[in-house]
Amino acid sequence: MNSKERVMTAMNHQEPDKCPVDFWATEEIKDRLKEHWNIDSEEEMLQRVGCDVRIVRGPSYAGQEFKKFPDGSVADLWGVRRIVVEYGKDYYKGSYKEVVESPLEKMTSLQEIENYEGWPSADWWDYSKVGEECAQFEGKCIINVGDRLDRTAQLKPAMYLRGIQQIMEDMVFNPAIAEAIFERVAAYFLEYNSRVFPKYEGKIDIFMMGDDFGMQNQPLMSVEMWRKYFKKNFRKYIDLAHKYGFKVMHHTCGAVRPLIPDFIDCGLDILQSLQPMAKGMDLGELKREFGKDLAFQGGVCIQETLPRGTKEDVRNMVKKLMEAGKPGGGYMICSAHNIQPDTKLENVLALLDAYQEFRDY
Amino acid sequence: MVDIINKIKDAVMSGQADQIQALVKEALAADVKASDILKEGFIAVMDEVGEKMSKDEIFIPEVLAAAKTMQTGLDLLKPYLVESESEYTGKVVIGSVKGDVHDIGKNMVCMMFEGAGFEVIDLGVNVPDEEFVENVKNQQPQILALSSLYTPTMLAMKDVIDALTDAGLRDKVKIIVGGAPVTQLFADDIGADGYAPDASKAVLKAKELLGN
Numbered sequence: 025m026n027s028k029e030r031v032m033t034a035m036n037h038q039e040p041d042k043c044p045v046d047f048w049a050t051e052e053i054k055d056r057l058k059e060h061w062n063i064d065s066e067e068e069m070l071q072r073v074g075c076d077v078r079i080v081r082g083p084s085y086a087g088q089e090f091k092k093f094p095d096g097s098v099a100d101l102w103g104v105r106r107i108v109v110e111y112g113k114d115y116y117k118g119s120y121k122e123v124v125e126s127p128l129e130k131m132t133s134l135q136e137i138e139n140y141e142g143w144p145s146a147d148w149w150d151y152s153k154v155g156e157e158c159a160q161f162e163g164k165c166i167i168n169v170g171d172r173l174d175r176t177a178q179l180k181p182a183m184y185l186r187g188i189q190q191i192m193e194d195m196v197f198n199p200a201i202a203e204a205i206f207e208r209v210a211a212y213f214l215e216y217n218s219r220v221f222p223k224y225e226g227k228i229d230i231f232m233m234g235d236d237f238g239m240q241n242q243p244l245m246s247v248e249m250w251r252k253y254f255k256k257n258f259r260k261y262i263d264l265a266h267k268y269g270f271k272v273m274h275h276t277c278g279a280v281r282p283l284i285p286d287f288i289d290c291g292l293d294i295l296q297s298l299q300p301m302a303k304g305m306d307l308g309e310l311k312r313e314f315g316k317d318l319a320f321q322g323g324v325c326i327q328e329t330l331p332r333g334t335k336e337d338v339r340n341m342v343k344k345l346m347e348a349g350k351p352g353g354g355y356m357i358c359s360a361h362n363i364q365p366d367t368k369l370e371n372v373l374a375l376l377d378a379y380q381e382f383r384d385y
Numbered sequence: 386m387v388d389i390i391n392k393i394k395d396a397v398m399s400g401q402a403d404q405i406q407a408l409v410k411e412a413l414a415a416d417v418k419a420s421d422i423l424k425e426g427f428i429a430v431m432d433e434v435g436e437k438m439s440k441d442e443i444f445i446p447e448v449l450a451a452a453k454t455m456q457t458g459l460d461l462l463k464p465y466l467v468e469s470e471s472e473y474t475g476k477v478v479i480g481s482v483k484g485d486v487h488d489i490g491k492n493m494v495c496m497m498f499e500g501a502g503f504e505v506i507d508l509g510v511n512v513p514d515e516e517f518v519e520n521v522k523n524q525q526p527q528i529l530a531l532s533s534l535y536t537p538t539m540l541a542m543k544d545v546i547d548a549l550t551d552a553g554l555r556d557k558v559k560i561i562v563g564g565a566p567v568t569q570l571f572a573d574d575i576g577a578d579g580y581a582p583d584a585s586k587a588v589l590k591a592k593e594l595l596g597n
Contacts, residue, residue, distance in 0.1 A: 109511065111484020116537045122486045188489045189449060196400050196450035240565040241583060245444045282441075301566075327566040331536050366537040 027076035031165035032229055034353040035271055035294055035319045043350050043383040044165070046321055046358035047075040052118050052365040053372060060369060073376055076356075078161040079169045080228060082220050087148030097124045101174050103142025104184040118365035126187040128205065137204050146215040154223035167230040167273065168220070175275075176213045176233035176261055178206050178254050179244075185209075195249060202253060210257035214264065221268040230273050231265040232296065238278020241303045247282050259290040266291060273321060277361065279303040281310070288317045298322040299360040307355070308348035315354050323349065324359040324375065331366040335374035342378035350385060357383070389415060393426040393458065398433065400450025405458040419465035423502065427455050427462075431500030435585020445493075448584075452496040459499070473504045475595055478520045478558075479530040480508035482541040487534035490564060493584040494530060501588045503528075514541070514548040521554050528591045531577075533564040542567075543575040559594040563587055 025033070025041045033040040047070060049057075058069055070078070090099050097105040106121040131137055158166055170176060182191050182205045194202040221231070237244055237254075245253075262272045273294035274287065281304035287295065295318055298305050307323045324330065329341045342357070349355030357379060363372060389412045396404045412422050434451045437443045443451075477498050481491050488510045498505045506524055508516055521529055529549075533539045542562050549555045561579040562572050572580035579594050581587035 109484065109486050111535075112537050112540065116540060118537060120535075189492065192446045192449050193453060195446045197402065197453075239445070242438075242441050242444060245446055249444070249446065301568075327536055328568065328570075332571075364536055366540065 026163040028163055028165045031076050034356055038353045039385050043346055044076040044356040045074050045379050046077045046356050047073045048359050049363040050365055053363045056369050076165050077167055078164040079167050080157050081171055082168060083149035083151045083154050086150035101144045102181055102185055103127050116366035123184055126185055128185045129187040129190050134200055134204050143208055144212055146219055151219050154220055155227050158227040166228040167232050168224055168228050169232045177235035178209055178257055180235050181209045182206055206253055217264055225268045231270040232273040233261055234275035236277045237283055238276055238280035242279050243283055250283055255286060262291045279305060284314050294319045294321055296321045297360050300325045301327045307345055319354040321356040322358050322360045326359050326361055326363055330371055338371050338374040339378045343382050346382040390425045394430040397430045397451050397454045400454050402454040402457045405454050406461045409458045409461050419462055422462055427500060428502050455500055474502040476504045476526040477528040477530055478506045478524055478526040480512035481510040481532045482538055483513050484541055485533045485535055485538040486510040491532040494587045497584040497588045514545050517545045518548050518552050521558050526558060527595055529558045529560045531562045536566045546576050561590055
């Protein structure tokens with residue numbers, strides 16, 4: 025079986041030759057692996073990792089240059105300014121980008137929201153070469169993941185644009201404003217994807233979107249509220265991808281078990297993340313309850329086992345995940361999110377060894 | 386009195402921020418003591434909010450709506466709480482540790498502490514170790530609350546504790562830690578006094594550590 029057949033067999037709920045492997049890691053971790061193996065290319069690294077997946081990111085940006093500000097922040101596609109935050113020392117040093125200003129936060133009327141000058145347009149992208157990049161990944165499972173900050177979503181851009189606290193309050197106090205923002209966001213992604221997808225038809229296998237609906241102990245909102253604000257366009261996103269024959273994978277962090285029946289109802293094929301320390305997200309339980317309708321990707325703990333466990337802990341975690349995930353197919357192993365810089369190289373290597381040790385059917 | 390207090394509680398619980406000031410005025414006009422409105426109304430209802438959240442009966446949007454309603458009411462009530470200092474249950478210094486700029490969880494902890502009658506000194510996000518030390522020294526809080534959302538920045542919590550030890554202040558304050566990836570095990574490892582998995586339990590933990 026090649027990688028593409030392996031992944032798609034599993035995602036179609038049948039048993040392949042080996043459990044498929046996906047690999048999510050921060051640049052810091054990828055660099056450490058490349059240095060360790062003395063290699064330069066990302067492709068070579070993915071081969072050494074045994075990753076069955078290759079990602080494509082869609083069109084290239086062709087809009088106006090993103091504005092830079094004196095404090096070092098840079099505006100993104102939505103006009104949201106972000107700054108680089110550095111943290112840590114020694115081996116866990118790294119950086120990430122964080123929002124410094126949410127441009128819609130202070131607005132109080134629908135009119136102001138509508139008149140916001142920063143709403144992006146699908147015209148800002150150059151679609152001419154989309155699809156060409158797939159040829160180099162012959163035999164691999166190809167996933168269109170989009171750009172991380174602009175991955176197809178609803179709540180996430182709204183949180184950046186309006187501020188997390190404000191959009192959450194809007195969902196209670198100002199439903200009209202919340203709806204207006206979510207609708208603008210969804211309309212953008214539907215238009216953008218309707219231009220991207222025809223180019224990928226027959227070339228990619230999976231379309232991935234991502235929107236965090238969970239926190240550590242519970243969903244970010246009630247099931248009723250999720251249905252009210254997000255279900256309709258969640259379904260539209262999936263329907264559009266299905267029209268072109270792609271399977272749909274959704275990334276969400278956190279405890280989202282109460283939302284899963286609605287995800288399935290919308291036609292979702294694969295749930296990604298399975299953050300194991302989040303409440304109710306144990307792979308074995310999820311598979312028993314939802315495995316007939318839903319496939320899974322993720323489950324490797326980046327909150328505790330990888331950064332703070334021993335090599336033996338890592339091996340045991342992989343063994344358990346494989347035992348829970350492999351039977352009947354429907355599982356691709358991966359870290360529950362990007363492996364973070366606080367994970368020591370020896371644990372990353374132990375993880376990769378354990379994948380090989382336990383993946384055979 | 387019971388009637389108007391119940392109305393205030395209902396308004397907070399259902400996030401009726403536009404009604405709350407009128408209700409507080411009504412209570413004050415009916416000679417209900419400001420401290421009773423605070424205790425029987427706001428503090429009691431925020432306890433309930435925390436409990437309902439723990440049971441998955443309400444979620445972040447409803448909790449934020451309740452907190453905002455309470456704060457709107459509290460803004461009106463504050464001038465009437467004459468014995469302010471002595472009314473406080475305790476003093477908390479709180480912040481997201483160095484390298485961590487996430488604040489929504491920390492802000493919810495602040496609101497829960499305020500709702501429970503604590504004086505809260507919020508140092509914000511990305512707070513250097515020295516700033517925590519300085520504030521423990523000058524503000525003399527009973528509780529220092531450290532927040533981190535991100536596994537690599539959790540390690541900075543230990544740096545704060547070490548810095549307090551070096552400054553000879555470690556035994557002057559109880560330290561509680563929290564944030565999505567933080568666990569009891571981690572809290573024990575770095576020598577914190579307490580851990581709480583969510584905002585309302587943070588308040589319970591603080592009260593427990595203070596022996597009330």
